Amino acid sequence: MADPALVASDPFVHRFLLRALAMAVLLGVAGGLVGCVLLLRRIVLMADSFSHALLPGIGLAYIWFGPGHAGLFAGAAVAGLGTALMSGLINRLTRLQEDAAFGSLFVLCLAGGVILLSRQAAPVDLLHYLFGNILGVTGADLWLVCATTCSTVIALALFYRPVLMDTFDPAFHRVSGGRSLATHLAVLAAVVLNLIAALQAVGIVLALGLFILPAATAYLWCERFGAMLLLSAIYGGLMSGAGLLLSWHLDLPSGACMVAALGSGFVVSLLASPRHGLLGRLLPTRRHFAHDDGPEDCATP
Numbered sequence: 001m002a003d004p005a006l007v008a009s010d011p012f013v014h015r016f017l018l019r020a021l022a023m024a025v026l027l028g029v030a031g032g033l034v035g036c037v038l039l040l041r042r043i044v045l046m047a048d049s050f051s052h053a054l055l056p057g058i059g060l061a062y063i064w065f066g067p068g069h070a071g072l073f074a075g076a077a078v079a080g081l082g083t084a085l086m087s088g089l090i091n092r093l094t095r096l097q098e099d100a101a102f103g104s105l106f107v108l109c110l111a112g113g114v115i116l117l118s119r120q121a122a123p124v125d126l127l128h129y130l131f132g133n134i135l136g137v138t139g140a141d142l143w144l145v146c147a148t149t150c151s152t153v154i155a156l157a158l159f160y161r162p163v164l165m166d167t168f169d170p171a172f173h174r175v176s177g178g179r180s181l182a183t184h185l186a187v188l189a190a191v192v193l194n195l196i197a198a199l200q201a202v203g204i205v206l207a208l209g210l211f212i213l214p215a216a217t218a219y220l221w222c223e224r225f226g227a228m229l230l231l232s233a234i235y236g237g238l239m240s241g242a243g244l245l246l247s248w249h250l251d252l253p254s255g256a257c258m259v260a261a262l263g264s265g266f267v268v269s270l271l272a273s274p275r276h277g278l279l280g281r282l283l284p285t286r287r288h289f290a291h292d293d294g295p296e297d298c299a300t301p
Contacts, residue, residue, distance in 0.1 A: 017248060020134045020201075023145050024240040024258060027201055027210055030149040030194050032236030033156055035215030036229050037187055040167050046087075048208045049106035050188075051195050053083040055113020055204065058129060063116065073144065073196055080192035083109060085185065092181060132203035132255040134244065141200050148197040152190055156229070163187070164225055202255035209259035210236065217266045220273040239265055 038044045057079025065071030083105050090101040156163060165173040166183040174180040191211075198207045214236030215228075222228035243261030247254040274280045 016135060016137075019137055019139065019142050020254070021241055021244055023134060023137055023142050023201055024244040025237040026145045026149040027194075027198050028214065028236030028238070028240030028258075028262070029233045030152045030236075031198065031210030031240075032214035032218070032232035032234075033152055033229055034187075034190050034194055035211035035213075035236075036218065036225070036232050037163060037167055038191070038211060039215040039219060040225070041187075043102075044208075044212050046102050046188075047191050047195065047211045049102040050080055050083060050192055051204045051207045052106055052113070053109035054080050054192075054195060054199065055129070056109050056116060057113075059113050059116025073199075076196045076199060077192070079109065080196060081189060083192075085188075087188070092184075129199065130203045130205050131253065132199070132201050132206065134201040134254045134258075137200050145197045145201075148193050152194060153233075155186070155190065159183070159186070160226075167225070202258060206255045206259050209262055210240065213259065213262035213266050214239070217262075217269045220266075220269040220276045235265060236262065 035044070035047075038047055054076040057075035057077070059075075060079075061071045061075025065075075087101045087105055090096055090105075094101075096104075162173070162178055162183045165176075165178055166180050166187075170180050170184070173183070194211075195207055198210055202210060214232040217235055218228045218232035222231055239261045240258045243258035244254055246252070246261060247257035250257070269277065271278050272280075
């Protein structure tokens with residue numbers, strides 16, 4: 001939360017807030033892109049599982065290297081990527097389904113991470129990992145997020161076709177000669193890296209909101225994958241930044257305000273989307289039906 005003495009002042013004169021605003025926008029863009037793939041593949045809760053799987057790596061890094069950000073991010077990366085690799089291999093090489101693999105590893109990692117951090121980290125440090133502290137980000141944190149976001153955008157642009165095929169029809173992707181397993185593992189790696197980047201901003205508990213809310217909002221308005229990606233990225237960046245500024249002026253937790261701002265647009269879209277919203281489905285509409293003597297307008301419920 002912001003210092004009450006500074007809340008009334010112009011937010012754009014504070015360098016730390018400008019860093020936080022840039023990070024919020026970048027995280028919203030990357031989260032929106034990755035969230036579209038997760039939503040369409042119906043593995044959204046996988047991101048939440050991976051966010052909790054970062055805890056053991058953070059705990060071990062805290063023990064070995066102290067509270068420095070570089071060591072903690074490295075530990076989180078090892079834990080998250082290791083969990084992603086194991087989950088993908090368990091799903092492809094055993095009879096366990098993907099949700100069972102994620103769930104099993106999720107609870108084990110969460111238990112181990114809580115034990116490690118509760119014994120080693122101070123309560124304030126533990127709260128920062130759980131709920132984030134975007135106003136405390138450094139220049140190095142911002143560069144990390146910038147590199148992660150740029151890598152996500154470039155990778156999706158370069159490998160758009162494999163991701164598209166694996167998202168909508170992984171079986172066809174495999175039989176047509178595509179590397180479905182490699183694409184799947186690359187998507188999991190992108191999820192983990194973006195979760196690590198979001199760790200300082202919104203924490204483990206709220207990180208899923210940066211992925212699912214922009215993607216779900218865009219899904220209610222778009223019919224094509226490319227349009228959905230674009231709208232999700234733009235919406236995620238704009239509303240994440242707006243939520244941060246709102247938290248500054250109202251002196252509220254920044255991570256929660258960012259997710260709430262993203263959620264407000266989702267609720268509006270859920271109601272007002274003309275084709276897929278609740279009001280569009282419930283209100284009477286006029287449709288065209290073909291008859292032998294020509295088209296005729298008919299009102300249908």
